[in-house]
Amino acid sequence: MSSVPGHSAPGGPVVPRASTVLEVHDLSVEYILERGTVLAVDRVSFDLAGGEFLAIVGESGCGKSTLLFAIAQLLAPPAEITSGSVTFLGRNMVGLTDRELAAIRWKDLSVVMQSAMNALNPVKSIGAQFTDAMRAHGVTSKAQVADRSAEVLQMVGIDPVHLKSYPHQLSGGMRQRSMIAMAMLFTPDLVIMDEPTSALDVVAQRSLMVQIKELQEELGFAIIFVTHDMSLVSHFSDRLMVMYGGVVAEFGATRRVFDTPLHPYSVGLLEAFPSIKGPRVPLTGIPGSPPNLASIPPGCRFAPRCPKVMARCEVEPPELYQVNGTLVRCFLHEGEESGHE
Amino acid sequence: MSDPAALRGGAPGPGAGDTGAALPAGARAPVESAAPSDQPGTGALLRTEGLTRHFKIGNALSRRTLHAVDDIGLSIGEHEIVALAGESGSGKSTVARLLAKLYKPTSGEIYFQGRPLSAVRGRRDVLRYRGDVPMVFQDPFASFNPVFRVSHGIMRCLKLHRPELSAQQRHEEAERVFTTVGLTPAAEVLERFPHELSGGQRQRVGFAQALALRPKLILADEPVSMLDVSIRIGLLNLMADLRDTQGVSILYITHDIASARYVADRLIVMYAGHIAETGPTEEVLSRPRHPYTQLLLSAVPDPRAPLAVGAETDRGEPPKVIDPAPGCRFRWRCPLAIDECHQVTPPLRELLPQHSAACHVARADAETRAFG
Numbered sequence: 001m002s003s004v005p006g007h008s009a010p011g012g013p014v015v016p017r018a019s020t021v022l023e024v025h026d027l028s029v030e031y032i033l034e035r036g037t038v039l040a041v042d043r044v045s046f047d048l049a050g051g052e053f054l055a056i057v058g059e060s061g062c063g064k065s066t067l068l069f070a071i072a073q074l075l076a077p078p079a080e081i082t083s084g085s086v087t088f089l090g091r092n093m094v095g096l097t098d099r100e101l102a103a104i105r106w107k108d109l110s111v112v113m114q115s116a117m118n119a120l121n122p123v124k125s126i127g128a129q130f131t132d133a134m135r136a137h138g139v140t141s142k143a144q145v146a147d148r149s150a151e152v153l154q155m156v157g158i159d160p161v162h163l164k165s166y167p168h169q170l171s172g173g174m175r176q177r178s179m180i181a182m183a184m185l186f187t188p189d190l191v192i193m194d195e196p197t198s199a200l201d202v203v204a205q206r207s208l209m210v211q212i213k214e215l216q217e218e219l220g221f222a223i224i225f226v227t228h229d230m231s232l233v234s235h236f237s238d239r240l241m242v243m244y245g246g247v248v249a250e251f252g253a254t255r256r257v258f259d260t261p262l263h264p265y266s267v268g269l270l271e272a273f274p275s276i277k278g279p280r281v282p283l284t285g286i287p288g289s290p291p292n293l294a295s296i297p298p299g300c301r302f303a304p305r306c307p308k309v310m311a312r313c314e315v316e317p318p319e320l321y322q323v324n325g326t327l328v329r330c331f332l333h334e335g336e337e338s339g340h341e
Numbered sequence: 342m343s344d345p346a347a348l349r350g351g352a353p354g355p356g357a358g359d360t361g362a363a364l365p366a367g368a369r370a371p372v373e374s375a376a377p378s379d380q381p382g383t384g385a386l387l388r389t390e391g392l393t394r395h396f397k398i399g400n401a402l403s404r405r406t407l408h409a410v411d412d413i414g415l416s417i418g419e420h421e422i423v424a425l426a427g428e429s430g431s432g433k434s435t436v437a438r439l440l441a442k443l444y445k446p447t448s449g450e451i452y453f454q455g456r457p458l459s460a461v462r463g464r465r466d467v468l469r470y471r472g473d474v475p476m477v478f479q480d481p482f483a484s485f486n487p488v489f490r491v492s493h494g495i496m497r498c499l500k501l502h503r504p505e506l507s508a509q510q511r512h513e514e515a516e517r518v519f520t521t522v523g524l525t526p527a528a529e530v531l532e533r534f535p536h537e538l539s540g541g542q543r544q545r546v547g548f549a550q551a552l553a554l555r556p557k558l559i560l561a562d563e564p565v566s567m568l569d570v571s572i573r574i575g576l577l578n579l580m581a582d583l584r585d586t587q588g589v590s591i592l593y594i595t596h597d598i599a600s601a602r603y604v605a606d607r608l609i610v611m612y613a614g615h616i617a618e619t620g621p622t623e624e625v626l627s628r629p630r631h632p633y634t635q636l637l638l639s640a641v642p643d644p645r646a647p648l649a650v651g652a653e654t655d656r657g658e659p660p661k662v663i664d665p666a667p668g669c670r671f672r673w674r675c676p677l678a679i680d681e682c683h684q685v686t687p688p689l690r691e692l693l694p695q696h697s698a699a700c701h702v703a704r705a706d707a708e709t710r711a712f713g
Contacts, residue, residue, distance in 0.1 A: 020643035059569040060540075172429075201596060203655055206640040228570060234644035272570045274577075274603035276626065276641045277591045283603070285574030289539040 021189050021222045022048040022071070029063070029070045032077075038293045040066040042246045043084065050189065051220045053213070055237035055254065057088060057230045057269070059290050063246040064226045068194050071224065072111050073101055089189060095205035106133045110183030114195040116175035120167040126153075126178050127163030133185055152181040152317070156211060173204040180212065193225045197232065209236055231273055234258055242266050245291040245301035252326030260330040265302045300330070380622045385442065385559055386590055387474070388416035391449035394435050398663070408662045409435040409526045412449070414689070417558060417590050422580060424593045424605035424622065428638075430660070432614040433594050440592065441476045442467065454557075467570040472502040475551040480561040481543035485535040487504045492531040495519075495550050497708045502554050518549040521587070522579060541572035548579060558590045559583070565600065577604045598637055602626055610634050613660035613670035618688055620696030630698040632675045632711030655712070669701065 029041040041063045048054055058064045069075045071086050073093050086093040089108060093101070098156055105111075113119040130149040139145055150160035156177040167175055176196055183191050193212075197205040213236050216223055227233060233240065233254065240254040240264065250263040261267045268286040288305035297303065303313040312331060320327045323336045360706050392413040400407040410432040417423050426431045438444045440451060442458065451458040453470065461470050478484040485494065492515060499511045506514060519527035522545040535543060546563055551559045561580065565573040581604055583589050594600050601608055601622065608622040608632065618631040629635045636655060669675070669682040681701045691697045692705040702709055 059571060120378045199618045202598075202642075203428065203636060203640045206642070207655060229642070230570070231642040231644045234642060268571060270644070272574050273644075274574070274599045275645060276602060276638060276643055277646060280603065280623075282578075284578075286571035287575075289541065289572075290569070 011242055019050060020047050021050050021052075021089065022224075023085075023087040024048075024071060025085045025087070027052050027067070027070060027086060028082045029066050029075065029079055030082045031079050033294075036294055039296060040079070040246050040293055041070060044248055045084075046223065046241065046248075046251065048190070048222050050222055051216070052239065053216060053223045053237045055083065055233035055238050056224065056226045056241045056243060057228065057233070058243035059228060061290050061293065062243045063293070064228075064243050065194055068111075068192055068224065068226050072109065072192050074111070102136065106183075106188070107137050107186045109190045109192065110186075110187050110188045112176075112183050112191065112193045112196045115199060116179040116196075117167060117172070117199075119179060120175060122167055125164055125166055126170075127172065130182055130185060133182060137186065142255060148185060152184045153178065155215065156181045172200055173208065176200065176208060177211070180208075180215070183283065184215065187219055190222045190224070193223060196225075197228050198227065198229070205232065209233075212236070230269055242269070242331075245296070246293055247329060248320060248327065249302065249330075250326065250328045251320075252328075256324075256326055262323060262326060262333055263302075264306050264308050266334075268305075268307075284338070298306070303332050359535075362373050370540055379390075379498050385416040385452075386419050386421075387451065387453050388414070389440075389449060389451045390414055392436070392439060392446055392451060393448045394432075394439055394444055395447045408614050408665055410439065411662075413611075413614075413616055415609055415616065415619070417592060419557075419590060420476070420584055420588050421607065422584055422591045422593055422605045423609060424493040424595060424601035425608045425609050425611060426595055426598050427599050427611035428596055428637075430662070432662075433611050433612040434562055436611070437476065437592065437594050441474065441560055442470060470640065473557045474560060475554050475556050476560040476562065477547040477551055478546070480567055481547060482567070485543060486572075487535050490532055490534055491538070491546050494546075495531070495553055498550050498553055500551045504596075506573050514553060515549075518552045519546075521552060521583075522546075522549045523575075524549065539572070540568045543573060544568060544576055545579065548576075548583065552583065552587065552589075559590065560592050560594075562594045562595070566595070566597065573600065574603075580604055598626070599641055600694065610637070613662050613665075615670060615686075615699060616697075618696075618698040619689070620693070624693070624696050628693070628696070628708070630692055630696070630703040630705075631671075631700050632677055632702075632709075633671050635710065636674070636712040669699075675711060677709060 022323070025045050026043045027041060027045070028039065028043055031038040031040055046054070056064045056067065066079065069079070070081055073096065075081065081094055088104070112173050127149055131145050134145050134148065145149055149163055153160050153163060158174055158181065160179055162170065162174070162178070170178065180196070197208050200208065209232065212223070225233060225237060237254045239252065240257045241248055242250040242257065242265065244265050250257060250261065250266045255265060258270065261270055265286070271283060272285045274283060286305050291297065291304070293303045298317070299315045299320050300306070300313040303309050306313065310331060318329050318334070320329050321336070323331050323333045392410060394410040396407040396590045397404065397408055398407050413436060425433045425436060435444065439446055442461070453474065458470070461467060485491065495515045495518070496511055499506060499514060516527040516532055519525070519530055524530040524542060524545050538546065547564070548559070565576045568576065577600055580591050580593065584591060593601065593605055605622045607620065609619045610617045610625070610633065612633045618625055618629065625634065626638065629638055634670045655674055662670065667686050668684055669678070669687050672678040672682040675682065679702060685699045685701070687697045687699045689697045692703060
């Protein structure tokens with residue numbers, strides 16, 4: 001069925017493979033603007049086990065990138081973490097100094113950005129940028145640097161001659177691959193990826209996803225993968241978090257969310273993709289627009305677009321309810337609460 | 342505000358059943374409109390012959406030629422949505438710009454309603470052509486002037502292209518087309534600024550502006566690729582609606598083959614400046630003959646199906662179209678390539694009725710599977 005090793009068991013309980021790498025607890029991020037504050041991420045909590053692949057999906061403006069940046073401590077004013085903690089390898093990242101963070105970055109935690117063209121330095125060769133990252137962490141031996149650079153580049157399937165190449169000489173796919181290679185330099189425990197494939201064509205996208213998964217199986221790092229394209233991660237991630245309007249709408253095992261989505265928003269998202277196979281059926285998408293986070297409605301944030309909206313949804317915000325191991329923020333599932341994670 | 346579902350429910354789509362949504366493409370037999378248009382010169386709204394566009398690159402020391410579009414013959418019939426699909430660099434946007442008269446062809450000719458486009462000269466002639474064949478752009482955030490209300494653009498279009506209308510009539514016409522594309526209440530939306538509209542609403546404004554010109558053919562260059570997934574379907578449904586109720590044809594340029602399948606009557610798959618395969622959408626997608634089409638299809642993520650195997654060996658590296666040597670441009674990536682593929686550029690051959698592929702290996706009857 002699947003050529004990808006370690007493909008998660010469909011719908012099965014998620015058993016942490018190793019100790020917890022990351023704990024995010026009640027994390028909130030606000031953009032403090034002159035005309036008021038925008039609550040971009042509202043009390044998000046989750047744990048990430050070693051070697052786990054977590055996908056975060058949502059539409060633009062749902063807070064998924066802000067959440068990533070908050071975890072990686074890359075937020076800049078006017079964004080500010082207003083509550084919660086991010087515990088990475090037992091250490092709270094919130095409030096660390098730049099120097100303390102520099103010791104962690106690349107070594108224990110790497111970030112792969114959406115646009116490698118912008119993330120790579122255009123006037124430095126790929127090799128020079130690898131060297132920079134390694135020197136910053138005390139690897140100064142030229143031979144060591146050259147060996148490791150060639151090794152990681154080969155890992156992602158690029159000929160090491162390209163260490164001498166400049167970013168503009170590489171194709172979009174190769175640039176993303178070299179970003180991923182750079183993230184592998186120190187074999188980190190966690191790699192954070194912000195839409196790394198969205199600038200690529202469908203064939204290159206697929207090839208890169210398979211490669212990321214293979215590297216993960218081999219090296220055992222955990223991944224947080226943010227994307228707006230839910231179908232992309234369906235075969236790769238262990239757990240899936242659907243975000244809407246700054247909050248977690250649904251969070252559970254990937255296969256289970258795809259097979260039996262609980263939140264009306266997840267249902268709508270899944271039905272918004274035309275299929276390439278099977279009968280052609282008319283689709284409707286989700287009516288309306290995503291919420292404006294500067295003026296959050298008092299009730300459920302999805303209520304104005306929800307096909308199953310009830311009177312109560314307009315006034316009272318739903319909590320996250322646990323239904324068969326899946327967390328869902330919808331009153332429809334309030335009575336079904338069961339089990340513990 | 343204009344939500345796609347309300348639009349679908351309220352739109353007088355023919356064949357709208359109790360679901361409230363007419364089947365965008367599947368319900369129509371594409372044969373009816375596609376059949377005459379596949380024979381050049383008869384019934385095609387627009388067709389091209391040997392359309393070619395090269396770009397000079399490099400400096401005086403290294404003159405090189407980029408073959409963006411090479412020898413393209415395509416046709417678009419009346420009331421038809423034709424999808425032009427391909428990856429970035431395949432030349433699909435160059436085709437759109439050639440058809441919009443934004444580029445001059447290096448060679449070849451475009452015929453609109455039987456008349457060669459090279460004969461369309463002079464301000465009035467060009468203006469009329471631009472009104473008949475308007476373009477909707479990819480980026481709804483960059484294609485509007487932020488300091489003007491959205492009424493500004495459409496009023497200018499109307500003033501320029503339909504000078505016979507009075508100010509009152511212009512306003513009525515603007516409200517009519519805004520209502521048609523689901524931007525209601527039209528009078529209110531017209532007075533908004535672009536930043537007050539969502540991406541989906543802005544793309545609807547784009548279509549409304551095109552529609553105000555009473556077009557025959559709308560060139561839509563990736564109109565939904567910058568929109569959120571939940572909004573896209575609404576725009577695709579709108580395109581099907583415009584075809585069915587307004588009688589326009591649409592050239593839908595996309596890299597998303599699933600959305601092409603959803604909305605298009607016919608499909609043209611481009612690769613490296615050439616047409617790789619073309620035919621009725623369902624026919625091409627259910628029986629892809631060209632290895633590249635097969636590769637594309639196998640790479641589309643489908644959460645409902647198990648992960649397809651085989652395609653991941655292909656890196657998706659873009660083709661080289663700078664001073665290309667003769668031969669199939671897909672040969673470097675093609676597992677079925679034979680000697681002939683390295684010598685001779687394969688011509689587009691009709692393998693099945695209306696279904697053509699440019700491949701030496703592809704056969705009409707036999708399943709030649711390269712991928713998927």
